[in-house]
Every structure is written in structure tokens, then in C-alpha cells.
Amino acid sequence: MIWEQAPDYDQLSARAASLLLDSIRANPQIVLGLPTGKTPTGMYERVVRDCEREYHCFKDVTTFNLDEYVGIPKEHDGSYATYMKRVLFDHIDIDPSHTHIPNGMSHNLEFECRRYEAEIDDAGGIDLTFLGLGRNGHIAFNEPGTPFRSRTRVVDLSESTRAANAAYFPDGNVPSQAITMGIATIMASKRIVLLATGSGKQEAIARLRSRQISVDFPASVLWTHPNVHVLVA
Numbered sequence: 001m002i003w004e005q006a007p008d009y010d011q012l013s014a015r016a017a018s019l020l021l022d023s024i025r026a027n028p029q030i031v032l033g034l035p036t037g038k039t040p041t042g043m044y045e046r047v048v049r050d051c052e053r054e055y056h057c058f059k060d061v062t063t064f065n066l067d068e069y070v071g072i073p074k075e076h077d078g079s080y081a082t083y084m085k086r087v088l089f090d091h092i093d094i095d096p097s098h099t100h101i102p103n104g105m106s107h108n109l110e111f112e113c114r115r116y117e118a119e120i121d122d123a124g125g126i127d128l129t130f131l132g133l134g135r136n137g138h139i140a141f142n143e144p145g146t147p148f149r150s151r152t153r154v155v156d157l158s159e160s161t162r163a164a165n166a167a168y169f170p171d172g173n174v175p176s177q178a179i180t181m182g183i184a185t186i187m188a189s190k191r192i193v194l195l196a197t198g199s200g201k202q203e204a205i206a207r208l209r210s211r212q213i214s215v216d217f218p219a220s221v222l223w224t225h226p227n228v229h230v231l232v233a
């Protein structure tokens with residue numbers, strides 16, 4: 001595991017954006033796993049800005065988002081589909097049919113989870129996944145206690161997670177479930193970059209650094225992966 005300390009959030013975002021763009025330069029047909037949340041917005045902003053300044057080609061890139069809410073139409077302001085369009089997809093030359101986000105409106109959610117895993121397989125697996133870090137060590141919506149063998153599935157959101165995301169749902173209808181990639185799905189990515197920043201994350205960063213691997217702290221599983229880069233600020 002490579003640990004890299006950036007002096008501040010701006011430089012963490014710049015570094016993450018260059019890891020992402022370098023990976024596309026090295027493999028224009030790369031398959032990326034992408035996160036949502038507050039942490040990666042600076043990285044996406046940089047990617048978009050760099051693409052405006054210098055041509056970067058997303059034409060043959062494929063993306064799989066980590067998760068999506070259940071029961072929220074993709075056009076809803078709070079959906080991760082809307083988030084991704086707002087921060088990245090609407091500003092780059094990616095083919096929309098190459099972007100994948102679980103369908104939380106599916107009438108058959110179990111089937112949707114299996115379908116998502118199959119889509120990842122059909123794409124040849126994920127080459128590089130970016131992750132955020134939850135204060136409790138969660139990765140995607142895999143909360144403490146999640147088995148390391150878990151795959152894409154429907155999860156109930158904890159009250160603290162719902163409270164953290166309430167601002168995106170001003171009508172008060174904060175979703176209670178999500179579809180998330182499982183821990184084993186994430187670990188199958190050939191390479192992983194984890195981003196963590198801010199005073200609220202320092203305890204989680206210290207816990208990850210302690211190298212104690214436990215299902216009580218999902219991100220600790222990353223110590224068992226051969227190619228992880230942790231970027232902190």
C-alpha cells in the first residue's frame with residue numbers, strides 16, 4: 001500500500017486527477033470504478049478543467065459507479081446519476097452508453113445487482129477504482145460488519161449515513177436503501193486509489209494506517225490488496 005500525504009485538499013485533488021488522466025493515457029480503453037460524495041468533487045473539477053485545456057479522450061473509457069440510491073429516479077437532484085452528470089459526464093467526451101450506475105428504480109433489485117456484476121465482468125473487470133473513506137471506515141455503502149466476500153447488493157442505509165446525505169433531499173424524503181458494489185467487487189479491481197481528507201476523517205485515516213484488518217472497519221481490507229494508493233490531506 002502506497003501512502004501519500006498531500007499538503008491540502010487542492011493538491012490532493014490535483015494528484016488524484018493526474019492519476020486518473022495518466023491511467024487513461026496509458027490505456028485509452030480503461031475501465032474505471034468511480035465514487036460520489038464530497039471528497040472526489042475536487043478531483044472531478046480538475047479532470048474537467050484539464051480536459052478543457054488539453055485534449056483528453058474519454059471516448060473509449062468505461063465507468064462503473066460504486067453505488068446508487070434505491071427508489072430515486074435518476075433525474076432526481078439527489079441521485080448519483082445526476083451527481084455524475086453534473087460533476088463529470090456532461091463535461092467530457094465519454095460515450096453515455098459506456099457509463100454504468102446501478103438502477104435503483106429497477107422492479108427487480110436482486111436481478112439488477114446480478115446484472116451489474118455481469119456488466120462489470122463483460123467489460124473485463126475494473127482496472128482502477130477510486131474510493132472515498134467513511135468516518136466509520138465504510139467504502140461505497142459497505143458499512144462496518146459487511147463480509148469481505150460481499151458482492152453488489154441492496155443495503156439499508158444507517159441513520160448516520162442518511163443524515164449525512166439529507167441536504168440532497170430537501171423534501172425530507174431521504175432514501176433508506178441503496179445498491180452498492182460489495183467489498184469483493186471493489187477488491188477485484190486491479191488497482192485502487194483511496195482519497196480521504198478533512199478533520200472529520202483523521203481518526204478513520206489513523207485507524208486504516210494501523211493496519212488492523214477487521215470487518216468492523218471495512219477499508220482495512222485494502223491491506224490485503226496488492227495495488228492500493230492512499231492519498232490523504
Ligand code: PGA
Nearest residue numbers: 037038039040132133134
Ligand atoms: P464524503 O463521503 O466524500 O462525502 O466524505 C465519503 C464516504 O462516506 O464514503
